[in-house]
Amino acid sequence: MEVEGARNSIATLEDLVNEGTQVTICLRYSAEHWELLLPRVDSGGIVRFPEKDRYKSATTDTSTTSKYYSLSGRQMKIAVKGLMLTVTLGTTYPDGSVEVVSGAEGFLLKTLSSTLNFTFQAFLPKDQLWGNLLPDGSVTGIIGMVARREAHVAISALAMSESREKVTDFAWIFQNYPSLLISRSPKEKNKALSALSPFQLKVWLFLIVSVLSMGPFVYTISYLVNRYLTYDAQNDIQWYAFNMFRIIVNQGIFIRERSWPIRAILSFYLIFCIVFSVDFKRLEKYVIGILAFLTD
Structure with missing residues (x-):
């Protein structure tokens, strides 16, 4: 994209792009001079192309990983379904959100919140289901909340299935062992x-x-x-x-x-x-x- 007229185009693009859309803008000043603009979602959930995330051609460090260590205090909506030892829920608040007390994935969510600088509200699905894609095209449960953009993420002991993968993306799989038998490692014998x-x-x-x-x-x-x-x-x-x-x-x-x-x-x-x-x-x-x- 040439620099002339780029400012208005960027403003228009920010209004059109939804969260999750992968967009990178390249502003070319000359054959040797250019800038990369990377999208960020601000605390209000709006996609922006901030000045601080621009990379000039003279910059040697073009790593983008450090730019996404902070979510700038953004509030995330989490779809949850309580399950013992996985997500333990507590008080239900007047706005419909529910308190995440403990559990393996509950502690993981709290750790990510403090590390990546975001807050969250947890919500239960109205139908109290894990969720699946129905023949009529509707999606139920916490899977449906994510598919309808009512929540950003769903956490619980979810099983991956073909129908669920049609409407959502799954994170890396990890195994949770609620109970373990630990013994002293054996010593090598003569x-x-x-x-x-x-x-x-x-x-x-x-x-x-x-x-x-x-x-x-x-x-x-x-x-x-x-x-x-x-x-x-x-x-x-x-x-x-x-x-x-x-x-x-x-x-x-x-x-x-x-x-x-x-x-x-x-x-x-x-x-x-x-x-x-x-x-x-x-x-x-x-x-x-x-x-x-x-x-x-």
Whole structure:
């Protein structure tokens, strides 16, 4: 746009442009001299092209972000629908507005208000609905308040849908967790002992003691049985200890006994080993993963 006649054109444009319209005016004085005029909405809701938001060609910093950190004390109309932990509402005032007391999005609205320098009034929808686009073209709820420009923004736990996006724009999605379980972060364990982590220390100690003691114990019982009940000749202690170890690692047993005391002891020991092997197989993949990590 040439400078001549631009002033009147800008004044006319300010009367025609609605909020939300993206307009940038470029005033050209010459090939090397020009100005950019960016729109701002004043505290009364009127679109203006203020002098302070003009950028000359000689200016090196053309960032517009800092220009919009303040809304100049403008009053915003907010459409709300109360929801526990999201937006908690309080007193209803004579003008129809309602007090925003607390809630995740209520605190967010108050923080934005103080940071961006604006005030707000919250209003409930007359139909008390979240809102949607109806087949006849009308829009209900807080979505309808925004679509009809009765409110600038709607806040609540709104779900995005295709029909709602036809009449409104949604902000960035964020997740609100009203309740969280927080625990202390785990410390890194000694890698040299990671292979023992499937069971507690007392379980490993009990297992080691049982394996080491079962061989001598069965040998002692076998010795007494063969001495007083005259069964077959007993095996030596190394043979019993070796077979007790074979049982715990699920490799079977080579002991052949006819005496009922030895068979009873071996039966209980076999049941113990079966229970242990079932639990160990359940953790087998975990143990293999630990060993693979240690050898990586």
